[in-house]
Amino acid sequence: MSGVFVSTTINGDSVEFSCAADEPLLDVLRNRLGMTGSKEGCGTGDCGACSVTVNGRLVCSCLVLGAEVGGATIETIEGMADGDVLHPLQKNFISHAALQCGICTPGFLIAAKALLDKNPDPSEEEIRFGLAGNLCRCTGYDKIVRAVQATSKEMRGA
């Protein structure tokens, strides 16, 4: 096993780590960097619980190698709030009860933010398809969609 040394930027901080060549970014975040906010629900890109952005692109961190992210800019759930000020999505997920058990919540928040960054005024259908890569088994998605709608409205000042 050849280890790889990687310098990268996570949530605005310069971070360096060594990892195994075949180690997914998710494992690096969770096991080497102590950032357990990204969750492993499947490890095969089917549940979205490990969603992060790499260079602005929404990805499943279980399907990215740690070795690949040298020089990249990574955003995870741990960097979503601005200090003690929650992102409007985080605030609305709580107030709309868009979570029950909460295991899928970090992934949904990252995916929803990526959606709104690209499309500030999505239709219900666009929200539903935009979040189709994130599985939730508790809520039936109803309150998640409503929380994203409310956030979109709030952020547009509508």
Added chain:
Amino acid sequence: MVEVHLWGALRPLAGGALSVNIEAKNIRELFKKLANEYPGTEPHIKRGVAVSINGKIYRDNWDTELPENAEIYLLPRIPGG
């Protein structure tokens, strides 16, 4: 004296009876006497049963009282998800 209705799986162990009459004031006495008269029922009861008393479903807490002439059903302990 209360009439205790048995669920299907207990009936063969009580000689096929749908119900049995037992002199019992609370669940503890009920279990004791049932085990004495129909030893085959004891393992079922030990595994955990539910006792319906006048339509309200109880677990197997001994102290629960059985009012005279109450409608009593022994039911399997209900699981949940």
Added chain:
Amino acid sequence: MRYEAPDNMKSAVTMLAKEQGAAFVLAGGTDLLVKMKAGMIEPDLVVDIKKIKGIAEIKKTATGFRIGAAVPGVALSENAALVKAWPGIVEGANLIGSKQIQGRCTMAGNLCNGSPAADGVPALIAAKAKVVVSGPKGKRTVAVEDIPVSPGRTSLKKGEIVEAILLPKRPPKSSDAYLRFIPRTEMDIAVVSAAVNLTLDAKGVVKDARVALGAVAPTIVVVPAAAHALIGSKLDAESLEKLAAACSAACHPIDDKRGTIEFRTKVAGVLARRAAEIAYRRAGGKI
């Protein structure tokens, strides 16, 4: 396992060619990492091609489009000219996985994975797309349908890498469409799929057509009889029925966890008919 990320194609090819053990190309990794996780493969070497110059670019050329092997799905839909010329190809590629997968997956990877159910490939085949392959003996250009040979296997030789996909230039009044059947609305592998590529004459009569079906055989199937059914028609009911029948007749699928022989055979015809109608309208035809 070793991880290498060379900045030029020659080095990448050399690394792959020289490796004694199991060597794999990494572009988007959305199939490769899943197979690694499942223990289906145990690479000794993974060569990440994303650092190679120009490999993540879409270029409009004199002969059409050149799509680099590392262009992620999401970037295809962001290229307006490509979407206008080849909407079916883009919609096929955009159906691969979720938004998260779209941030990584590539058409070239989808092709080299060798699955007959690949969403990105039938429309490429219907388009008569080609790929540029780099290898130890230099570059060669191959038709897309000649890459997969059976489920999970390709015709690529040791050290060869698909470098880019080439799409031909469009005649006027041409368009394409891709439809797949999945039980859910997202996140499934195609149970059966159909791509239709059409060119119309000034009167709206189909003058050229090509139809490809996915997940109905060990490789993606081109159905000339289906194209014949459309050519010369304005997509009247009869020609569409013939198209559907030709498609169903060309199927030799399997029963598996995703669908039955009976289901795939019937639905292949239905999807081809619907895709033909979409492509026809996109090409400017009126039904």
Added chain:
Amino acid sequence: MPLDTSYVQKTLKQVGTRPLRPDGLDKVTGRARFGADYNAPGQLIALVLRSPHPHARIRKIDTSKAEKLAGVKAIITSADLPDLTNGDRNMRDMLENCMARKKVLYDGHAVAAVAAIDVTTARKALKLIKVDYEILPHVTDVDEALKPSAPVIHDDVFTDGVEPKPTKPSNNNKRASFGHGDVAQGFREADVVVEHSFKTEQTHQGYIEPHSCVANVSPDGTGELWVCTQGHFVYRNQCAALLGMDISRLRVTASEIGGGFGGKTHIWTEPVALALSRKANRPVKLTMSREEVFRCSGPTSSTSIDMKIGAKKDGTITAAHGVLRYHGGAFPATWAEFGAMTAFACYDLKNVKSDSIEVIVNRPKTAAYRAPSAPMAAFAVESVMDELARKIGMDPVDFRIKNAAKEGTKSSYGPVYGPIGIGATLEAAKNHPHMKAPLGKNQGRGMACGFWFNFGGQTCTDINVTPDGTVTVAVGTIDVGGSRASIGLIVAEELGIPYDHVRVVIADTSTLGHNDMTDGSRGTFSTTMACVAASRNVVKELGKRAAKMWDIPEDAVVWEDGHAKPAGSNAGNFPPLSIREIAAGAGNTGGPIAGHNEMVADGAGVSFATHICDIEVDPETGRSSVKRYTVIQDAGKAVHPTYVEGQYQGGAVQGIGWALNEEYIYGKDGRLQNAGFLDYRIPVCSDLPFIDTMILEIPNPNHPYGVRGVGETSIVPPLATVANAMSNATGVRMTHIPMSPPRVLKAIDALKKH
């Protein structure tokens, strides 16, 4: 003094409002710690070797090569988990399920486990373990397993519940019957009889968080376990029993739980992790992969049900009879019994009989799944009900209203009902705008009813008033979906203090008495009941302290709006004392102020629901999509209505997934073919519309606030609701769940050919 648990109507200030949940912030920032988020210093990583065969005798397990691999610290097989169960069949089955003994009984059954310094080493070690199997014939289908030619999975299982007891072992471990009246006579009185056979495929709870735990056993015999579970006390008791530990020496801390729905009511790998830790003398972390979750945790039963109901032309049901076959996976269980008990519970029937047949197959050990066994039975009953209504020419809602159970009805499982809500949900459905909305092309509408028992059980709780007058509540029931908010509301209401002055935490097993699991929809029902009692103990103590501060008799103090007040002018003229003031002086008045309660919470109150669904079907592909869905359910009292809605919506969507696309697919080789979220197709966001909810509040007479369990009933009607909608859209009765597109298309095409 024991709590009077009777419902008392009163004006509520906080219960019924919708404050923010206390754990929300941690969960939106990634700080909340779930099962796999725990790590212990020096921990090893464990992996489990699992059988590729559905049924085989283990001739030999050779671990010698793996043991020599550098970095491997412990390997265990069943030899390291001796049978200490002393004739308790349930516990023995649990042990055998955790680690196969003489035989493997299903694809994925554990045969050995490794703890190593990292996952790579553990993976290598698994490959070095050689197991010599003698492959045996297998059976995975519930009907096939009952045939005389089927391979018998346990040679010590003889059918219970038949007299005389059979002398030959079989895969049918138990039979039972429920009902009353004379069914044969009832069918003779019927004008119309409808009879169908139904099948439902096996589904999984599909929680997003795989099972995970960290075990740490010390050489002195004490142990700690961090684990995601629905019941850490139960896990503690069972693990301690299987490992031969004193229960008090094992301390279990529950993590936040990433979904359970019944699947985390059972131990799977926890005893294995503890045994590895004991052997390696180091902490061991064991996390299931998603594939393992599907292959070897506890999905629900697949079923085969024969259903027959007869009615008079005026719509009166004269007789109903069901035969229900459910499997428990590779071990004896009683899931069919619960299907048989719930099947006809919605109706007032003169002649009714349901027979349960329990089946053993080569599949993983079945666990509870949200209202376990009820959805499949409801599917069969409600499908036949719809068919019967159609044949009689009655509106399906009116037909159900005519036959609905009510207070005083003798239920099909025996007891006579108290006040219940089935009639109210049906009336609400009848008058719901959804029922009158126009339908589009290829669309159909269906409705159906469902029932679930709910239960209470053992509960223990502590309330402590801190020196600044805010309050901590320690409960032992896992919060699966917002119960900490509901408990906080009840305690705030009882004490008359603000909701945000109450902090609810889930205590570990060493700091509180035994609590049953969060299952059976008991979390909020039973915990709030115990918290009401504990709060009243606190109030009593606060009154005592105020009396001391004022130097007046205890009974001259009343508690109102979070303050002690003199009971009347005779008691003295003192300004009210706040909880804060009393708490500040606690050191002078008798020490810390606390309230405690332990009880067996009984009388959870049965609950009913009626669902309505519109579905659109593509007649050329069999693909369907749910266009509109409405849930109407009795909650007794919705303590936090938002989270009650959440339970309704979540249960409905799990049911929709089950109805349409979710199923375990076993190959002829007995191996599970779709052990992942790619091909085990749970609904995604874009598959669904908003799920409308209507909360009815028919107070439960057995809870001080009228609360009933609400968590499970919502999954009971959807299979039937969607099937009825599908049948109305396509014109063909669907009898096989899930109604996947190939099945629907086949049914449509068969209808066309007729």
